[in-house]
Amino acid sequence: MTQIEDAKKGVITKEMKHVSKIENIDIQKLVNLIANGKVVIPKNILHEIDGCGIGDGLTTKVNANIGSSSKLEDISLEVEKAKIAVKYGADAVMDLSTGEKLKEFRKEILNAVNVPIGTVPIYEAGVIAQNRSGSVLDITEDDIFNAIINQAKEGVDFMTLHCGINKELVSKLKDSNRAMGIVSRGGTFLAALINHTNQENPLYANYEYLLEIAYEYDITLSLGDGLRPGSLQDATDIPQIQELVNLGGLVKKAQDANVQVMVEGPGHVPYNQIAANMQIEKTICHGAPFYVLGPIVTDLAPGYDHITSAIGGTLAAVSGANFLCYVTPAEHLALPSLGDVKEGVIASKIAAQAADVAKGIESAWTKEKEMAKARNNFDWEKQFDLSFDSQRAAGYRLNCNIKDKDMCSMCGKYCAIKIAKDIE
Amino acid sequence: MTQIEDAKKGVITKEMKHVSKIENIDIQKLVNLIANGKVVIPKNILHEIDGCGIGDGLTTKVNANIGSSSKLEDISLEVEKAKIAVKYGADAVMDLSTGEKLKEFRKEILNAVNVPIGTVPIYEAGVIAQNRSGSVLDITEDDIFNAIINQAKEGVDFMTLHCGINKELVSKLKDSNRAMGIVSRGGTFLAALINHTNQENPLYANYEYLLEIAYEYDITLSLGDGLRPGSLQDATDIPQIQELVNLGGLVKKAQDANVQVMVEGPGHVPYNQIAANMQIEKTICHGAPFYVLGPIVTDLAPGYDHITSAIGGTLAAVSGANFLCYVTPAEHLALPSLGDVKEGVIASKIAAQAADVAKGIESAWTKEKEMAKARNNFDWEKQFDLSFDSQRAAGYRLNCNIKDKDMCSMCGKYCAIKIAKDIE
Numbered sequence: 146m147t148q149i150e151d152a153k154k155g156v157i158t159k160e161m162k163h164v165s166k167i168e169n170i171d172i173q174k175l176v177n178l179i180a181n182g183k184v185v186i187p188k189n190i191l192h193e194i195d196g197c198g199i200g201d202g203l204t205t206k207v208n209a210n211i212g213s214s215s216k217l218e219d220i221s222l223e224v225e226k227a228k229i230a231v232k233y234g235a236d237a238v239m240d241l242s243t244g245e246k247l248k249e250f251r252k253e254i255l256n257a258v259n260v261p262i263g264t265v266p267i268y269e270a271g272v273i274a275q276n277r278s279g280s281v282l283d284i285t286e287d288d289i290f291n292a293i294i295n296q297a298k299e300g301v302d303f304m305t306l307h308c309g310i311n312k313e314l315v316s317k318l319k320d321s322n323r324a325m326g327i328v329s330r331g332g333t334f335l336a337a338l339i340n341h342t343n344q345e346n347p348l349y350a351n352y353e354y355l356l357e358i359a360y361e362y363d364i365t366l367s368l369g370d371g372l373r374p375g376s377l378q379d380a381t382d383i384p385q386i387q388e389l390v391n392l393g394g395l396v397k398k399a400q401d402a403n404v405q406v407m408v409e410g411p412g413h414v415p416y417n418q419i420a421a422n423m424q425i426e427k428t429i430c431h432g433a434p435f436y437v438l439g440p441i442v443t444d445l446a447p448g449y450d451h452i453t454s455a456i457g458g459t460l461a462a463v464s465g466a467n468f469l470c471y472v473t474p475a476e477h478l479a480l481p482s483l484g485d486v487k488e489g490v491i492a493s494k495i496a497a498q499a500a501d502v503a504k505g506i507e508s509a510w511t512k513e514k515e516m517a518k519a520r521n522n523f524d525w526e527k528q529f530d531l532s533f534d535s536q537r538a539a540g541y542r543l544n545c546n547i548k549d550k551d552m553c554s555m556c557g558k559y560c561a562i563k564i565a566k567d568i569e
Numbered sequence: 570m571t572q573i574e575d576a577k578k579g580v581i582t583k584e585m586k587h588v589s590k591i592e593n594i595d596i597q598k599l600v601n602l603i604a605n606g607k608v609v610i611p612k613n614i615l616h617e618i619d620g621c622g623i624g625d626g627l628t629t630k631v632n633a634n635i636g637s638s639s640k641l642e643d644i645s646l647e648v649e650k651a652k653i654a655v656k657y658g659a660d661a662v663m664d665l666s667t668g669e670k671l672k673e674f675r676k677e678i679l680n681a682v683n684v685p686i687g688t689v690p691i692y693e694a695g696v697i698a699q700n701r702s703g704s705v706l707d708i709t710e711d712d713i714f715n716a717i718i719n720q721a722k723e724g725v726d727f728m729t730l731h732c733g734i735n736k737e738l739v740s741k742l743k744d745s746n747r748a749m750g751i752v753s754r755g756g757t758f759l760a761a762l763i764n765h766t767n768q769e770n771p772l773y774a775n776y777e778y779l780l781e782i783a784y785e786y787d788i789t790l791s792l793g794d795g796l797r798p799g800s801l802q803d804a805t806d807i808p809q810i811q812e813l814v815n816l817g818g819l820v821k822k823a824q825d826a827n828v829q830v831m832v833e834g835p836g837h838v839p840y841n842q843i844a845a846n847m848q849i850e851k852t853i854c855h856g857a858p859f860y861v862l863g864p865i866v867t868d869l870a871p872g873y874d875h876i877t878s879a880i881g882g883t884l885a886a887v888s889g890a891n892f893l894c895y896v897t898p899a900e901h902l903a904l905p906s907l908g909d910v911k912e913g914v915i916a917s918k919i920a921a922q923a924a925d926v927a928k929g930i931e932s933a934w935t936k937e938k939e940m941a942k943a944r945n946n947f948d949w950e951k952q953f954d955l956s957f958d959s960q961r962a963a964g965y966r967l968n969c970n971i972k973d974k975d976m977c978s979m980c981g982k983y984c985a986i987k988i989a990k991d992i993e
Contacts, residue, residue: 215981216971243983271983281988324941326989333985333992340992375986376941377926378934416887416927442883442923444940447952448961452879452919459866459880463840477944478965479978495876499866502801503840510802516868517748517800520901528871537872541902547640554903557639559667559695561757562799564705565750568757568764 147363148186150403152179160186160196168203183432185405187261187365192300194259197236200434205462205497206236208470213244217480220250224257226486231258233490239263261302266292267331286347303365307331308348309391310371315339321384325375332371356402365405368392373412380414393429407434414440423465436468437461450476451492462500469493491533523551571787572610574827576603584610584620592627607856609829611685611789616724618683621660624858629886629921632894633659637668641904644674648681650910655682657914663687685726690716691755710771727789731755732772733815734795739763745808749799756795780826789829792816797836804838817853831858838864847889860892861885874900875916886924893917915957947975
């Protein structure tokens with residue numbers, strides 16, 4: 146039984162109880178949201194985790210991507226990244242490894258942290274094909290489904306699967322005049338495969354089989370946007386929206402088959418197009434949770450893309466996105482370091498909190514009110530406790546080398562709060 | 570003659586020509602905007618700078634605050650901060666010094682960078698009063714106007730003056746139930762003075778005299794928001810909006826007296842209240858340029874307030890703000906270091922660019938399109954050239970230690986762009 150099937154039958158699972166409690170949401174309300182496909186709890190039946198709710202009516206969640214590449218493969222480093230991501234508040238971790246040892250790595254990650262783990266199985270299929278015949282063009286249908294089944298058996302909780310990119314879309318893409326073509330790795334693998342074999346995308350052609358596997362392990366499908374824009378000028382174009390329309394149909398099939406499903410979204414989007422992108426996903430994809438990467442609102446800030454995507458992510462979450470995939474300062478340049486992972490998670494947590502405040506979520510406001518009180522009382526320890534990065538905040542204070550409780554190096558003896566108190 | 574007086578008479582100044590050229594805006598359109606008070610060009614007649622336009626129809630501008638405090642006073646360090654701020658794109662610099670040597674420092678800053686320099690003269694008045702009698706409560710009307718006149722003669726281009734905080738507002742503040750009271754330093758000085766003397770705010774009572782001084786040197790008034798909120802829960806409350814209403818009246822008087830004027834705004838504002846704050850300033854303050862600090866959209870990120878304010882600043886600029894005051898990672902904790910200044914400027918530049926893209930400003934889009942082209946061509950040098958921080962971006966690439974032009978450590982041999990090109 147999957148969470149959505151249970152919900153439809155009115156059965157309350159352990160995971161639903163957990164989510165209801167930590168989110169402070171009425172259990173019946175939550176059950177209805179899950180039954181209607183508006184909330185998912187990604188948790189493979191074989192994976193021992195508490196469970197985390199993603200979707201409407203809940204706080205905004207943050208995912209951190211980690212994993213090796215063919216140029217950088219250090220298992221202990223990547224495990225450390227997963228731990229740091231969770232320490233700073235990541236609600237889920239995706240393993241995007243494409244190195245040789247991707248299987249060993251996945252096993253370590255699944256045991257290292259108590260959060261849902263996501264993967265992109267087409268990567269494993271690509272690595273297998275590359276090793277076998279020297280080209281990802283030789284990915285077979287079996288490679289793809291074997292990777293999915295193996296990962297399902299290992300306990301992966303959610304999987305990015307680019308089921309919506311089909312022959313028709315790929316053939317039309319040539320006329321689209323995009324500046325950047327396809328920038329999704331999974332999307333490119335599948336487009337290359339379609340072009341090479343002149344056959345349909347196996348994930349699209351055999352979607353019902355995929356649903357059977359997902360149902361068996363209660364894997365949450367994360368329908369990938371293979372045609373997401375790679376630059377601002379490609380945003381919200383016909384290929385992107387046509388793929389979203391395809392995904393809308395696939396969402397319905399999954400929900401009807403009692404498979405939990407969410408949808409992935411862009412990417413690089415001008416700020417003024419973000420709200421429309423979020424709203425259209427909700428209408429086309431039957432209210433399924435929206436999982437966005439960024440969106441990045443300018444391409445001029447490599448080295449600072451955690452900031453460009455915190456800007457886009459806040460507006461996205463306010464406008465309907467439920468799950469923010471972090472972007473680190475290393476994006477577009479390199480695999481992130483431990484420090485980059487931390488910066489990326491914190492930037493996304495800031496976006497999530499800002500959005501939750503804007504949406505009036507009570508738990509978000511409670512913390513804000515506590516911070517105002519701590520500031521007004523010059524209670525530095527409490528301020529640090531409430532901070533996303535207590536250590537960094539405390540470090541600034543420590544460097545000031547000022548003993549007076551009601552003073553910092555910024556205002557010195559002319560502190561507004563202190564003077565205002567003195568008047569009273 | 571001031572810029573606004575010239576514009577009303579149809580006289581085109583050297584500064585207008587400069588702004589028209591760098592902003593690629595029709596000169597007659599610009600002259601009309603200045604005549605109507607919708608654009609200002611802050612430039613003291615005694616200060617040799619090119620001039621910079623701030624207001625509707627122009628790109629979003631960024632200000633960097635620097636300056637000593639009573640606890641940290643190092644002239645050469647602060648001059649270096651001003652230079653770094655301008656290097657990374659600050660369009661103006663404010664000297665907020667409150668240390669003993671604030672006069673010497675101001676002179677150095679005025680000569681160090683070719684951008685408009687702003688000050689908060691009440692700080693100098695406060696330091697003088699403190700030195701004379703040990704308390705900022707002893708600020709006199711003469712202290713304030715002497716500071717303004719002296720700074721005018723030295724060539725300061727724009728001045729933050731909290732003219733709108735009057736006896737009535739201060740008396741009502743007690744009933745407002747604010748979490749944080751007053752957090753503007755200038756606002757607190759004046760509120761303390763009003764309470765101490767039971768007299769009206771000299772800047773409010775003698776506003777016509779202030780206009781005469783501003784007119785003589787063509788100083789742009791930046792009407793300060795002494796009652797800006799200090800926490801999210803205080804945002805957009807009655808004291809804040811009542812002060813804005815006062816400022817609206819003062820804007821009209823300044824524009825009628827041929828004095829350039831802009832208005833300062835919050836502060837700490839929940840994301841869902843930002844657009845309303847921008848729109849109400851435009852209607853109440855006769856279209857005067859809006860100069861905002863942040864806004865910060867969550868208080869839980871000390872050490873990362875450059876990010877919280879880049880999020881708020883983007884939405885503010887999209888909704889009508891014209892001038893973003895940077896916030897550094899050190900905000901609420903300490904005076905910023907050189908590195909903090911750089912981070913603060915870049916975060917604000919990102920917000921400004923994202924907003925200008927959203928507003929469809931052509932020069933902003935041109936750079937975005939060039940970046941997409943450079944990325945698609947694996948032209949790394951061009952990517953770095955177009956970046957807000959070329960050195961940081963290049964550093965990531967360098968650390969990858971990868972020679973292949975079409976590869977980075979993130980995707981290794983599985984680069985989407987490369988595979989997509991291979992298909993073609």
